[in-house]
Amino acid sequence: MIIETSALRKSFRSRAGRETKTVEAVRGVDLNVAEGEIFGFLGPNGAGKTTTLRMLATLLEPDGGTAVIAGADLRKNPGEVRRRIGYVAQGGSTWDDSTGREELVLHARMYGIGKAEARERAAKALETFELAEYADRRCKTYSGGQRRRVDIALGIIHSPKVVFLDEPTTGLDPQSRAHMWGEVRKLREMGMTVFLTTHYLDEADALCDRLAIMDHGQIVAEGTPADLKQEVLGDVVSVNVRGEVGKAADLFDNAEYVRKLETTEQALRLYVEDGATAIPHVLRTLDADGVVIDGIELHRPSLDDVFLAKTGRSLRES
Amino acid sequence: MKFLRDTWLVFQRQMQLLLRNPVWVIVGIIQPMFFLLLFAPLMKQALNVDGTMTDARAYQIFVPGMLVMVALFSAFSGFGIIAELRAGVIERNRVTPVSRVALLLGRSLRDVVQLLFQAVLVTLLAVPFGLRVGVGDALLAFLLVGLMTLLLSSTGYALGLTLRSEDAMAPVLNTVTQPIMLLAGIFLPLTFAPQWLKNVADFNPFKWTTDGVRALFAGNPGDDAVWQALAILTPLTVLALYLSSRVFAKSVR
Ligand SMILES: Nc1ncnc2c1ncn2[C@@H]1O[C@H](COP(=O)(O)OP(=O)(O)OP(=O)(O)O)[C@@H](O)[C@H]1O
Ligand SMILES: [Mg+2]
Numbered sequence: 205m206i207i208e209t210s211a212l213r214k215s216f217r218s219r220a221g222r223e224t225k226t227v228e229a230v231r232g233v234d235l236n237v238a239e240g241e242i243f244g245f246l247g248p249n250g251a252g253k254t255t256t257l258r259m260l261a262t263l264l265e266p267d268g269g270t271a272v273i274a275g276a277d278l279r280k281n282p283g284e285v286r287r288r289i290g291y292v293a294q295g296g297s298t299w300d301d302s303t304g305r306e307e308l309v310l311h312a313r314m315y316g317i318g319k320a321e322a323r324e325r326a327a328k329a330l331e332t333f334e335l336a337e338y339a340d341r342r343c344k345t346y347s348g349g350q351r352r353r354v355d356i357a358l359g360i361i362h363s364p365k366v367v368f369l370d371e372p373t374t375g376l377d378p379q380s381r382a383h384m385w386g387e388v389r390k391l392r393e394m395g396m397t398v399f400l401t402t403h404y405l406d407e408a409d410a411l412c413d414r415l416a417i418m419d420h421g422q423i424v425a426e427g428t429p430a431d432l433k434q435e436v437l438g439d440v441v442s443v444n445v446r447g448e449v450g451k452a453a454d455l456f457d458n459a460e461y462v463r464k465l466e467t468t469e470q471a472l473r474l475y476v477e478d479g480a481t482a483i484p485h486v487l488r489t490l491d492a493d494g495v496v497i498d499g500i501e502l503h504r505p506s507l508d509d510v511f512l513a514k515t516g517r518s519l520r521e522s
Numbered sequence: 523m524k525f526l527r528d529t530w531l532v533f534q535r536q537m538q539l540l541l542r543n544p545v546w547v548i549v550g551i552i553q554p555m556f557f558l559l560l561f562a563p564l565m566k567q568a569l570n571v572d573g574t575m576t577d578a579r580a581y582q583i584f585v586p587g588m589l590v591m592v593a594l595f596s597a598f599s600g601f602g603i604i605a606e607l608r609a610g611v612i613e614r615n616r617v618t619p620v621s622r623v624a625l626l627l628g629r630s631l632r633d634v635v636q637l638l639f640q641a642v643l644v645t646l647l648a649v650p651f652g653l654r655v656g657v658g659d660a661l662l663a664f665l666l667v668g669l670m671t672l673l674l675s676s677t678g679y680a681l682g683l684t685l686r687s688e689d690a691m692a693p694v695l696n697t698v699t700q701p702i703m704l705l706a707g708i709f710l711p712l713t714f715a716p717q718w719l720k721n722v723a724d725f726n727p728f729k730w731t732t733d734g735v736r737a738l739f740a741g742n743p744g745d746d747a748v749w750q751a752l753a754i755l756t757p758l759t760v761l762a763l764y765l766s767s768r769v770f771a772k773s774v775r
Contacts, residue, residue, distance in 0.1 A: 261617050262617065290617075298611075310535050314618040
């Protein structure tokens with residue numbers, strides 16, 4: 205495991221008027237991230253994603269708990285952790301009046317890299333992230349997507365083992381987001397472990413090898429997107445039938461592949477592990493008994509259903 | 523070694539940005555120019571109590587005040603660091619193993635270079651008005667205001683990192699710098715002040731700087747005011763650098 209955390213905690217004291225309130229931002233996070241994977245942190249605003257990342261990136265001292273990142277202990281040896289990780293902040297990190305190339309060279313040099321090599325690395329990173337064209341323009345002239353790509357290039361200029369990306373695609377248009385997904389996959393191909401946060405369901409689903417769902421400072425579920433969705437209750441096959449729904453339902457009493465069955469006035473809802481293989485069975489069973497089918501629909505659970513099942517709220521609403 | 527390299531790195535970057543935006547340098551020059559053109563003649567008359575005041579003498583009193591005033595403005599460095607905090611630049615530096623003290627010192631040294639440039643320019647501009655000053659004396663005077671800049675700019679950075687907002691910073695700075703400025707005898711030497719005001723001003727370290735710089739511009743490097751200014755500024759500068767570094771290292775752990 206390239207990242208292992210145990211019982212990581214952080215609370216903030218904030219003043220609201222005269223009262224001081226304590227916000228428990230992160231309440232005991234245990235995580236295991238394997239080398240070479242894209243690991244996602246999915247959660248609503250204020251869940252504690254950034255706080256966790258900032259702790260792992262040595263920017264915030266945890267109140268409690270331990271973490272080992274790329275073999276270095278976060279509490280005992282933050283200097284070594286810094287050398288082995290890259291971090292891209294949620295709010296970006298480029299200076300308006302610098303050019304992308306200058307930022308990259310300087311950042312590389314802050315890691316102790318020599319001048320010539322820093323220039324070489326900057327040129328290569330600009331190439332990789334398709335920024336060469338704008339490299340010598342000031343950052344304030346960049347589009348949101350270009351600027352975000354400079355941020356990511358900065359985060360990996362020293363070839364870290366692990367790179368933390370805090371909401372790499374927030375605020376980008378759909379095309380730039382798709383582009384960014386490609387960049388993130390490139391990082392994995394380069395052999396880096398990517399730890400990113402997002403509150404986009406589709407992003408977590410499409411981009412992450414594994415993910416943890418976070419809510420109110422705690423991890424409520426962890427696994428591959430497919431496993432997590434399976435865990436909820438599997439796929440749902442709804443069949444609209446003509447005639448008596450109850451009688452049609454009885455036909456599935458002994459069907460082992462059906463985990464749960466619900467009926468509405470007109471339809472049967474069958475919860476099954478895999479909808480695609482279940483549909484032929486369902487059709488055959490109904491057909492054999494002469495039930496007339498008006499329509500059939502397959503609903504695959506989304507990560508939102510997972511979030512709903514775990515927290516009782518929808519991620520879209522929170 | 524690493525510390526020196528890191529300091530150089532930060533300094534270089536800051537210089538590069540400064541030169542890219544010379545508007546600040548220009549503003550820093552125009553302001554003293556206004557004083558030279560619009561205020562110095564008035565002051566010359568005011569100082570001309572016994573009718574023996576010459577242009578040379580008047581500018582030997584006036585230019586040191588200008589230099590100390592420009593140096594005082596380096597306390598406003600804190601505004602720059604708040605902008606950098608907001609842009610995420612400081613945080614980006616913090617995740618690297620770069621020396622925390624270098625992050626401070628590289629910036630403060632940039633401010634010193636900027637001040638020295640302004641100081642030389644103001645001095646040269648005053649020459650056609652009648653200023654006469656020895657090169658050695660002027661260099662020693664620049665050392666004094668340079669130290670003062672190191673002291674104030676590092677304090678300003680620490681203040682910026684602590685307050686983290688321009689809205690909190692502006693009133694604090696104005697409240698602190700205004701009495702310091704008035705009590706430094708920048709515009710009129712405090713020789714005209716009532717005794718109680720002189721007594722209060724003695725507690726202002728920059729009053730001693732002004733006196734020292736004036737003695738140097740008057741061509742008296744052996745004057746007590748010169749060593750007194752150095753003896754007061756040096757430990758204060760070391761202390762300010764030490765404390766500001768601690769703030770820097772702590773808030774940018
Ligand atoms: N410096 C701070 N001082 C006080 N409270 C803070 C501070 N930083 C974060 N918090 C609080 O901690 C909680 C978690 O914040 P965090 O930024 O980690 O959330 P997040 O999951 O990254 O949210 P988002 O998706 O909006 O970025 C929030 O309630 C936030 O207000
Ligand atoms: Mg966040």
